[in-house]
Amino acid sequence: MAKKKICSFCGNEYRTDDKSVVLFKTSTDGSDIRICSECVKRCSELYNQKMLKIKQQEIEGTPIDLTPKKIKEMLDEWVLDQDIAMKKIAREYYNHLKRLKRYDLDNEANEKLRIDKSNMIYMGPTGCGKTECIRALASFMNLPYVIEDSSSFTSAGYVGRDVDEILKDLLDAADGDLEKAQKGIVFLDEFDKIRKSSGGKNGKDVSGEAVQQALLRLVEGGTHKVKKDKQTGATMDFNTDNVLFIAGGAFVGLDKIIANRVNKASGKANVGFGAALEKEQEAQYNELITQVKPEDLMEYGMIPEVLGRFPVLVPFKELSVSTLVDILTEPKHAMIKQFKEMYKFESNVDLEFTDEALKLIATKAKEKKIGARGLRSVLEEVLDEVGFEYPSIKGLRKIMITDDLNYRYIIEKSIVASDKKNAIDAEESNPDEE
Numbered sequence: 001m002a003k004k005k006i007c008s009f010c011g012n013e014y015r016t017d018d019k020s021v022v023l024f025k026t027s028t029d030g031s032d033i034r035i036c037s038e039c040v041k042r043c044s045e046l047y048n049q050k051m052l053k054i055k056q057q058e059i060e061g062t063p064i065d066l067t068p069k070k071i072k073e074m075l076d077e078w079v080l081d082q083d084i085a086m087k088k089i090a091r092e093y094y095n096h097l098k099r100l101k102r103y104d105l106d107n108e109a110n111e112k113l114r115i116d117k118s119n120m121i122y123m124g125p126t127g128c129g130k131t132e133c134i135r136a137l138a139s140f141m142n143l144p145y146v147i148e149d150s151s152s153f154t155s156a157g158y159v160g161r162d163v164d165e166i167l168k169d170l171l172d173a174a175d176g177d178l179e180k181a182q183k184g185i186v187f188l189d190e191f192d193k194i195r196k197s198s199g200g201k202n203g204k205d206v207s208g209e210a211v212q213q214a215l216l217r218l219v220e221g222g223t224h225k226v227k228k229d230k231q232t233g234a235t236m237d238f239n240t241d242n243v244l245f246i247a248g249g250a251f252v253g254l255d256k257i258i259a260n261r262v263n264k265a266s267g268k269a270n271v272g273f274g275a276a277l278e279k280e281q282e283a284q285y286n287e288l289i290t291q292v293k294p295e296d297l298m299e300y301g302m303i304p305e306v307l308g309r310f311p312v313l314v315p316f317k318e319l320s321v322s323t324l325v326d327i328l329t330e331p332k333h334a335m336i337k338q339f340k341e342m343y344k345f346e347s348n349v350d351l352e353f354t355d356e357a358l359k360l361i362a363t364k365a366k367e368k369k370i371g372a373r374g375l376r377s378v379l380e381e382v383l384d385e386v387g388f389e390y391p392s393i394k395g396l397r398k399i400m401i402t403d404d405l406n407y408r409y410i411i412e413k414s415i416v417a418s419d420k421k422n423a424i425d426a427e428e429s430n431p432d433e434e
Contacts, residue, residue, distance in 0.1 A: 075137075077332045096117065119219060120312040124250065128317065130189075134185065148187065163217075167224060220309050247310055325361075
């Protein structure tokens with residue numbers, strides 16, 4: 001007669017040859033502890049229920065409960081004077097977070113009712129805040145993100161990057177955490193550079209329409225193979241259903257396409273930009289870009305299938321000189337704040353700018369026609385000599401950048417100027433009043 005063994009958890013008896021009962025471990029007193037398959041199943045159910053409850057509590061307590069207004073307020077700390085764009089982005093990002101929350105609470109939610117993603121296209125001049133907005137969005141929820149140069153991709157089989165490498169980059173950005181990577185953000189920069197064109201090798205458009213077609217597989221969702229190791233060729237499944245794709249570009253000339261459409265619809269003659277003053281051109285551009293429609297992008301060279309998967313069009317306006325001044329000083333990571341911190345750290349030197357100096361820096365940046373990106377290069381030029389000299393000056397208290405972008409050193413009870421015009425006699429001016 002076969003001996004029986006007893007489950008140490010439920011107390012039920014089983015035959016010794018019953019493989020559903022396994023040795024769990026050996027206790028300190030030397031007796032065996034066994035657990036049956038039913039108890040294993042029940043423990044697993046209890047554990048999953050407990051973890052789901054913990055996960056729900058964590059999810060319910062996260063910033064997913066932010067409203068679009070609160071999201072916009074946070075975006076406004078990073079990107080200035082883009083009210084229309086920030087409202088659209090805040091609304092769509094809020095909806096995206098709700099999609100993620102719904103999926104976290106029920107992994108089969110998409111099978112019951114699929115809610116499509118709101119992938120976006122950012123359109124606006126260089127340096128207007130498109131990339132900074134991506135960094136801000138990712139930081140809110142600590143999501144991994146990648147910024148990809150769309151112009152670096154080519155059709156499969158040609159020299160250049162393959163679009164599937166995007167998912168590998170996103171996985172790397174998530175430190176190999178697949179679950180986290182599958183909720184990340186992909187920003188396809190220079191998206192306008194892959195518009196349809198004729199020519200190329202054998203008349204094939206290998207870096208334009210072909211790349212748009214290749215991107216469709218990733219953007220629309222589904223499971224894709226991603227290489228874990230280039231040497232072994234091992235792959236893993238990567239699902240893009242919850243990856244948010246955002247395309248962005250300057251789309252130079254798009255405003256003229258919009259103008260032609262608007263004027264044709266209204267029966268007006270086309271108005272050229274050549275004779276308009278710079279301020280008038282800026283106003284015309286800002287008015288037109290907000291009227292963009294999918295058909296304008298189709299005429300520009302984007303294929304209908306891509307536009308169907310990027311349903312949200314987000315226009316960014318050109319920045320004025322006054323906005324560039326604000327960008328220098330107001331955002332969370334404003335450049336003036338960065339430079340002041342660098343000069344203050346260890347050296348304990350205060351770096352100050354007059355209002356006119358800031359305005360002149362913004363004006364020079366505007367002339368470069370690269371938006372806010374021009375601010376850094378102008379600041380570097382202004383502080384070129386100062387940055388080299390100040391660490392070696394003993395007793396330096398303050399550096400003042402003057403209206404004409406010259407500088408003054410305030411050293412305890414004396415002042416050293418960058419030119420004779422700004423020289424100040426220490427006896428006539430109290431440095432403490434500067």
